[in-house]
Amino acid sequence: MLDERQIGDLMLTEIESAERPSVVLDVEGAMSTARRQRHLAQGAGAALLAVALTVGGLTLPNLLTPDRPPAPAPLGTAPAGGETGLPVALTTVDPQRVYVRFGWLPDGLRDLQYQAGLLLSGSGVYLSASTAPGGGQWTGVAITLYPKGVQPSAPQRDSGEAARPGGTTPGPQLNGGASSFASYSGAEQPEAILRWRYAPDGWAQLKVVGVGADVRSTATQVARALRFGDDPIPMPATVAGVPAALQVIAVDVQESLDEPKVWYASTTWSPKSISGDPGQQRARTMTVSISRYRNITDPADNEYVDPNTTVGGHPARFGGQNGSESLTVYDVNGANVTIDDSALLPTGGTRALFPTITLVADPAAWHTHLHR
Structure with missing residues (x-):
C-alpha cells in the first residue's frame, strides 16, 4: 500500500514512464491492480496519476469536450425495462459528470469506485464494486463505457x-x-464479460469476476439494473486557485462501506496545450485529492500520520524534488487534503493553492455519490 510520503516517488515514476512509449493498458485491470496497493482512506494521489478530483468547468480539447446527451431519467430511479443505456453514444467524456450508477449489486462488494475522463487506455467511464482481498486476486463487478466507435478491449491478466479470445454466446436483451x-483464455477465477450497445455506436462492457454462484447470471442482473444519466458529480470541495493554463482531465471517486467507512475523491489537471496522446497528457499533472481523516499513530502502518510542518494551523507533510511538490494537510475539519504537483505550479505552489480549496460544511460526514 502507498502512503502520502510515497506520492512524490510515484509521481516521478509515472512521469518518466508516460514519456516513454508504452502498451495501452486494460482499464479495469490497471485500476484494480493499483487499488490493491492502498486503502481508500489514503489522501494519496490518484492511481498512476490517471485520475483525480475537482470542481472546475474545464475540459480537454478533442478528447474531453462537453458534448454529452441529456439524461433519459433522473439518477436514482429504476430504469424502464431493457433501457440500459443513454440516448446517444458519448463522443467525448466530461470528467465532471456521472454517466452510470449501480442499481443492484450482489452482497459482499464493499469497495466502490467511479472514474471518468482520461483513463489509462484513453477517454472513458469506469465504475466498479469489489471486495478488498488484501493483495489477493481482484473480485468484483466493473462496467466500462467506451466513447463512440471505440471497441471493448480484452481483459489484462495478472x-x-x-x-x-474464445467464442461468444448470446446474452440478455439490453437497451432494446x-x-x-x-x-478469453487465462481467467484465474470464474469470469463473465458481457457486452452491449448502451447507445448506437457506443459499447458497454460489464465484467464479473468470482462473484455469485453463476457469474453470467450475476452479470445479467447487474446490467439490467444499471442507471444511466448525466448529472454533475458531487465533490467534497471546490478549488478556486487552479491556473488558467490547466484543464481538468479526470476524476476519481471511491468509498468503502466497511467500518470505519472511508472515502476518497480526486481531480487531475494537465496543461491545455497537450492533446491527442494520453501518455503525454498524463506525464505532467496537478492533482487535488480529499479523503476522510483517520489518526493513525502506529509508525508501522502505511496510513501513519507523519507531519513535518504546519499549513494554515494544521499539521502537514511537505516534500518534493526536481520542481515537483507533494503537500498533505491533515485533519481539516475531519478531512485530509493532498496536492500533488509535477512542476506545473511555481515553487511553493502547493502551499499557495491550499487556501483556495473550500471543503463542504462537514467533511467527516460527507459521502460520495456511490453511497447507497
Whole structure:
C-alpha cells in the first residue's frame, strides 16, 4: 500500500514512464491492480496519476469536450425495462459528470469506485464494486463505457500473458438490443464479460469476476439494473486557485462501506496545450485529492500520520524534488487534503493553492455519490 510520503516517488515514476512509449493498458485491470496497493482512506494521489478530483468547468480539447446527451431519467430511479443505456453514444467524456450508477449489486462488494475522463487506455467511464482481498486476486463487478466507435478491449491478466479470445454466446436483451458474452483464455477465477450497445455506436462492457454462484447470471442482473444519466458529480470541495493554463482531465471517486467507512475523491489537471496522446497528457499533472481523516499513530502502518510542518494551523507533510511538490494537510475539519504537483505550479505552489480549496460544511460526514 502507498502512503502520502510515497506520492512524490510515484509521481516521478509515472512521469518518466508516460514519456516513454508504452502498451495501452486494460482499464479495469490497471485500476484494480493499483487499488490493491492502498486503502481508500489514503489522501494519496490518484492511481498512476490517471485520475483525480475537482470542481472546475474545464475540459480537454478533442478528447474531453462537453458534448454529452441529456439524461433519459433522473439518477436514482429504476430504469424502464431493457433501457440500459443513454440516448446517444458519448463522443467525448466530461470528467465532471456521472454517466452510470449501480442499481443492484450482489452482497459482499464493499469497495466502490467511479472514474471518468482520461483513463489509462484513453477517454472513458469506469465504475466498479469489489471486495478488498488484501493483495489477493481482484473480485468484483466493473462496467466500462467506451466513447463512440471505440471497441471493448480484452481483459489484462495478472500473469502478463495475452488473453486470447474464445467464442461468444448470446446474452440478455439490453437497451432494446442484443448482447453477448465473450470468453478469453487465462481467467484465474470464474469470469463473465458481457457486452452491449448502451447507445448506437457506443459499447458497454460489464465484467464479473468470482462473484455469485453463476457469474453470467450475476452479470445479467447487474446490467439490467444499471442507471444511466448525466448529472454533475458531487465533490467534497471546490478549488478556486487552479491556473488558467490547466484543464481538468479526470476524476476519481471511491468509498468503502466497511467500518470505519472511508472515502476518497480526486481531480487531475494537465496543461491545455497537450492533446491527442494520453501518455503525454498524463506525464505532467496537478492533482487535488480529499479523503476522510483517520489518526493513525502506529509508525508501522502505511496510513501513519507523519507531519513535518504546519499549513494554515494544521499539521502537514511537505516534500518534493526536481520542481515537483507533494503537500498533505491533515485533519481539516475531519478531512485530509493532498496536492500533488509535477512542476506545473511555481515553487511553493502547493502551499499557495491550499487556501483556495473550500471543503463542504462537514467533511467527516460527507459521502460520495456511490453511497447507497
